[in-house]
Amino acid sequence: MSNARLPTRALLAALLLLAALFPLAAPNGYYIYVMSLAFIMAISATGLNLILGYTGQLNLAHAGFMAVGAYTVGILTVDHGVPFWIAFALSGVSAAVLGFFAGLVSLRLKTHYFVIFTLCVGFILYLVIEKFEGLTHGTVGVIGIPAPPAIGPVSFETPVAQYYLVLAFLCLALWVMHRIVRSLLGRAFVAIRNSEDLAEALGVNLMRTKLLAFVLSTVYAGLAGGLYAGFVRFLGPSIALESNTFDLVTYILVGGIGTLFGPVLGALVLTWVTQSLQFLQDFRMIVFGPMLILLVMFFPQGLIGFVQERRAKRNTREKAAPAHREARANA
Amino acid sequence: MLEIRNLTKTFGGLAAVRDVSTRFEKGRISAIIGPNGAGKSTFFNLIAGLHRPTSGQILFEGADVTGLRPDQMAVRGVARSFQTTHLFDKASVLDNLIVGHRLRTKSTFWDVLLNTRRLRDEERACRAKAEEVLDFVGLSSVADRLAGEISQEERKRAAFALALATDPKILLLDEPAGGVNPEETAGLAALIRKMAAGGLTVCLIEHKMDMIMSLADTIVVLDHGEMIAEGPPSSVQSNPRVIEAYLGADYVAA
Numbered sequence: 001m002s003n004a005r006l007p008t009r010a011l012l013a014a015l016l017l018l019a020a021l022f023p024l025a026a027p028n029g030y031y032i033y034v035m036s037l038a039f040i041m042a043i044s045a046t047g048l049n050l051i052l053g054y055t056g057q058l059n060l061a062h063a064g065f066m067a068v069g070a071y072t073v074g075i076l077t078v079d080h081g082v083p084f085w086i087a088f089a090l091s092g093v094s095a096a097v098l099g100f101f102a103g104l105v106s107l108r109l110k111t112h113y114f115v116i117f118t119l120c121v122g123f124i125l126y127l128v129i130e131k132f133e134g135l136t137h138g139t140v141g142v143i144g145i146p147a148p149p150a151i152g153p154v155s156f157e158t159p160v161a162q163y164y165l166v167l168a169f170l171c172l173a174l175w176v177m178h179r180i181v182r183s184l185l186g187r188a189f190v191a192i193r194n195s196e197d198l199a200e201a202l203g204v205n206l207m208r209t210k211l212l213a214f215v216l217s218t219v220y221a222g223l224a225g226g227l228y229a230g231f232v233r234f235l236g237p238s239i240a241l242e243s244n245t246f247d248l249v250t251y252i253l254v255g256g257i258g259t260l261f262g263p264v265l266g267a268l269v270l271t272w273v274t275q276s277l278q279f280l281q282d283f284r285m286i287v288f289g290p291m292l293i294l295l296v297m298f299f300p301q302g303l304i305g306f307v308q309e310r311r312a313k314r315n316t317r318e319k320a321a322p323a324h325r326e327a328r329a330n331a
Numbered sequence: 332m333l334e335i336r337n338l339t340k341t342f343g344g345l346a347a348v349r350d351v352s353t354r355f356e357k358g359r360i361s362a363i364i365g366p367n368g369a370g371k372s373t374f375f376n377l378i379a380g381l382h383r384p385t386s387g388q389i390l391f392e393g394a395d396v397t398g399l400r401p402d403q404m405a406v407r408g409v410a411r412s413f414q415t416t417h418l419f420d421k422a423s424v425l426d427n428l429i430v431g432h433r434l435r436t437k438s439t440f441w442d443v444l445l446n447t448r449r450l451r452d453e454e455r456a457c458r459a460k461a462e463e464v465l466d467f468v469g470l471s472s473v474a475d476r477l478a479g480e481i482s483q484e485e486r487k488r489a490a491f492a493l494a495l496a497t498d499p500k501i502l503l504l505d506e507p508a509g510g511v512n513p514e515e516t517a518g519l520a521a522l523i524r525k526m527a528a529g530g531l532t533v534c535l536i537e538h539k540m541d542m543i544m545s546l547a548d549t550i551v552v553l554d555h556g557e558m559i560a561e562g563p564p565s566s567v568q569s570n571p572r573v574i575e576a577y578l579g580a581d582y583v584a585a
Contacts, residue, residue, distance in 0.1 A: 176444065183443040184454055187430040195417035201379060202497055203405035203434025212440060309421060316423060316477050 019167055023160045032163050038271035039166045040228050043173045045251045045263035047220020052249070053258035054181055055213040056193030060245050061102065061118040064125030065095045065218040067240035069225025071129060074142035074235045084148050088226040095222025096215050103214035107207060110196070119242060126240035141236040148230045162231060169227060170264070173220060178260055180216070189213050193258070254295060256302030265304055332357045332532055333378070333409075333501055338387035340370075340377055340556075347373040349556040350387070355501065360523065360533045362543045365553035366576055371536045372414075374553065375503050378534075379411045380404040392500070406434050410499030414506045416490040420479030424470060424489055427478050428461035429454075431496025457496075464492040468522060484515040491522065502526065504535040508542055520546050544568065552576065 026032050048062045069091035076087035106117045129136045136142070148156040148165060156162050180186050188209050191199040200206050229235055238244075247270075248263075255266025273291070277284035299306045333355040340348040348370045355361045363371050376382045378389060380401040389397045391407060399407075418427045436457065442450040465471050468488040473481050481489065487507060494502055507523065508516040520542050527533050537543050543550065543564070550567045552560040554576040560567050567573055 179443055179446060180440075183450060184430070184433050184436055184438055184457060185440060185443050188433055190419060190422075191430045191433075194419045195413075197381070197401075198413060198417045198493075199430075200381075200401040201405055201411050201413075202431055202493065203402045204430075205400075205402045216440075312421065312423075312477060316475050316480070 016171070020164075023163055029159050032159050034271060034275060035268075036159070036163045036166045036231060037228075038267050039163075039170045040224050040231060041248065041251065041271070042264040042267035043170055043227065044221050044224035045248045045255075045267050046173050046177055047217040047224065048245075048248050049252050049258070049263045050177065050180070050189070050220070051213050051217040053252060053262070054186060054193060055189040055210060057107070057210060057214070058115045058249070059106075059118045059214065059217065060115055060242055061106075061122035061125060062217070062221050062248055063242060063244035064122035064240045065099055065221035066225035066228070066244070067125060067129060067235075067237070068098055069095045069222030070229040070235050070239060071136055071142065071225075072222070073226040073229035074145050075135065077146055077229075078142055078144055084146055084230060085151070088148070088223070088230065091226030091229075092219045092223040095218045095225070099215045099218025099222075100211070103211045103218075107210045107214060122240065122242050122245060126237055126242075129240050130237040136237070139237060141234060142229075143234055145229050145233040145235070147233065166227060166231065169223070173223075174260065174264070181260065185209075185212075190258075250292070252302070254292070254302055256304030256306070256308070259302065259304040259308060262302050262304045266302065269303070332392055333534075334390040335378070336388040336390065338374070338377060338389065339385045340373055340382055341385045346556045348377060348384075348553075351551075351553070351556075351558045352387075353551050353558065353561060355532055355534050357532050358527055358530055359548040360527045360535070360546055362547035362550045363534065363536050363553060364538075364540075364543060364550060368555075369553040369576075370556040371553055372505060373556075375411065375505055375534075375536060378404075379409060379503055402434070405497055405499075408498070408500035409503065410494035410497045410501070411503035412490040412494050412505060412507065414509060416486045418478035418486060418489060420477065422478060423475050424478050424481060424485075425458075425461055425465065425474040427489065428465060428493055428496055429457045431464070431493045432457040432460040432498070434497055460496050460498075461492075464495040467495065467525075468492045484511045484519070487511060487519060488522065491526070495526070499531065501532040501534065504533065504537075506537055507535055508537060508539050516542055 022035060023032050026035070044062070044066050048059065051057050051059050072091040072094040073084070073087045076082035076090065077084055102118075102121050106114055106121060109117050130138060132138070147162070150156065154161075156165050181189070188199070188204050191202060191204055192206065192209060196206060225239075228239070251266030251270055252263050253266070254270055255264065256262025273288070274284070277287055280287060301309055335351060335353050338348055338351045339346060351374065363374060365371050373382065377384050380399050380403065383398050387397070388395060391409065396404065396407060418424075436453040438447070438450040438453050462471070462474070465474050468491050470485060470488050470492060473485055478486075478489070491504070491507070504523070508519050511519065516539060523533055523535070523546060547564055549562060550560075550564055551558060552567060552570075552573050559572045559576060560570045
C-alpha cells in the first residue's frame with residue numbers, strides 16, 4: 001500500500017543520523033528538552049493516527065488515555081514504590097484495559113456521534129483525575145516521579161540520555177506501526193475508513209476490527225504518557241484535557257493523516273513553530289492560526305500526504321504507461 | 332441455493348418488503364426489477380444482512396441465515412456490490428482489491444507483530460487472488476493505476492473483482508450497469524454471463540431493461556414491497572400487472 005511504504009532506506013538512515021546528532025548540535029539543554037517532549041507527543045500522535053488516520057474514527061479521548069498511562073506511572077512509583085520500568089509497562093496495560101471498555105461502548109456509535117461520545121469520555125477521565133484526590137492527588141498533582149532508572153550499564157540520568165531513550169521508543173513505535181499498517185490487518189483498518197458498509201460486505205467484522213484499532217491506539221497513548229511521566233516528573237490533571245487531543249490532531253493533519261511519518265513530522269514542525277513564535281506571547285495565535293489555515297487549504301493531505309500523492313501519481317503513470325500501450329495494441 | 336420465505340421488513344409502519352418468497356438457483360442469473368421505491372435495495376440489504384428482517388426466513392444452502400451480520404454472510408459466501416463503488420482513490424486498483432480476500436485468512440494481530448510465516452503466506456495469497464480476479468474482470472492493464480483515475484466502467488468492474496475476491500457462492504449486484512454507456516453495458520453483461528458460467532449464482536438489481544431481458548434467466552418484479560410477478564423474461568414482459576406497475580393502469584386498459 002503506497003501510503004504505508006517506507007521512504008528509501010537512505011533517507012531513513014539520514015534522518016536517524018540527524019536525530020542522533022541533534023544533542024551535539026543543540027545550543028543548550030532547553031533544545032534537547034523541547035525535542036524530547038516533541039518525540040513523546042509524536043509517539044502519542046502515531047497512536048491516534050492509527051484510529052483516526054487509518055481506521056477513520058476520531059477519538060477525542062486520546063489525551064485522556066495518555067493521562068491514564070502517565071498517572072499509572074506517577075501513582076505506582078510515587079505512592080506505591082513500584083519500580084519505574086514495571087510501572088511503565090503497566091501504563092500501556094492500564095490504558096489498554098480502559099480503552100477496551102471505552103471502545104466497546106463508544107464504537108457502537110458511528111461518525112460524529114462517536115466523536116461527541118469520546119469527547120465526553122475524555123472529559124470524564126479528566127474529571128476523575130481532578131476529583132479523585134485520594135488516588136490522583138487532585139489538582140495538586142503527582143510530584144517527584146523518579147527518572148527512568150538504568151537498564152544494565154545504560155543510565156538515563158542526563159537529559160541527553162533521556163533524549164536517546166525517548167528517540168529509541170519513537171523508533172520502536174514507528175517500526176511496530178509500520179508492521180501493522182502494511183499488513184492485512186492494516187488493510188482491514190483502511191477498508192473501514194474507506195466505507196464501513198463495503199468493509200463489512202467484504203467480511204470484516206466491524207466491531208472487532210475497530211475495537212482492536214482503538215485499543216492499540218490507547219496502548220500507544222498509555223506508553224507515551226508513561227514516558228511523559230518519567231520525563232517531566234510532574235503530573236497535573238490538565239494533561240487529560242481535550243485541548244491536548246486537538247494538538248495531536250493538528251500534528252496529524254499538518255504532517256499527513258493516514259501516513260506513517262505524518263504525525264512525527266507534524267509534532268516536530270509544530271513544536272518548533274510554536275517555540276519560535278514564543279516571543280509574540282499572547283499574539284502568537286494570530287500568526288499561527290492563518291499559517292494553519294493556509295496549510296489546510298493548500299495541503300489538505302498534510303505535508304507527507306502531499307509528497308506521497310505526487311509520487312503515487314508519477315509511479316502509477318510510469319508503471320501503467322507500457323501496460324496501457326500493450327492493451328491498446330491488442331485491441 | 333438461496334431461498335427466501337415470507338420475507339417482510341417494516342420501517343415504522345411502512346412495509347418496504349412484504350411477504351416475499353422466492354428462490355435463486357445455483358449458476359443462474361436472477362434479476363430483481365421494479366419501479367423506484369419498490370423495495371429492491373431493501374430486499375438486497377435483507378439478504379446481505381445489512382437489515383434484520385421483521386419476519387420471514389432466509390435459507391442459504393439449506394441453513395437458516397436469517398439475522399446474520401453482513402460480514403458473517405460474506406464468510407458464508409454471499410458477496411455484494413453497491414450502487415456506488417467506494418474505492419480508496421489514492422491507492423492503486425490492485426491495492427484496493429487485496430483486502431477482499433482477508434476474510435479467508437487467519438492471521439491475527441500477533442502474526443502481524445511477529446511477522447510470522449503464516450501472515451506472509453496469507454498476504455501472498457491475497458495478492459495472488461487480487462491479481463486473479465483483476466484478470467478475470469479484464470482489468471489487469473490498470474492494476475497499477477490509482478483507483479481515482481480509472482473510468483466509471485472500470486470502477487464497476489473493480490467492484491465485481493472486489494466481490495469475487497471474497498470467493499463467493501452468490502453475488503448480489505446492485506445496479507451493476509448504472510451510469511455507464513450502452514456499449515460498456517454490453518461488456519458488463521458479458522462479464523456477468525461469464526461469472527454465471529463459472530458456477531456462480533448471480534442476482535442483480537437493474538433498471539436497464541434491454542440488459543435484463545437478454546441476461547436474466549428469471550426475473551422477480553417488486554412493486555410497493557410486494558412480489559407481483561416472477562418468471563422468465565418472456566412471461567414477465569407480457570404480465571399485465573407488471574405493465575401496470577411500470578406504466579399505470581390506463582396503459583393496460585388502452
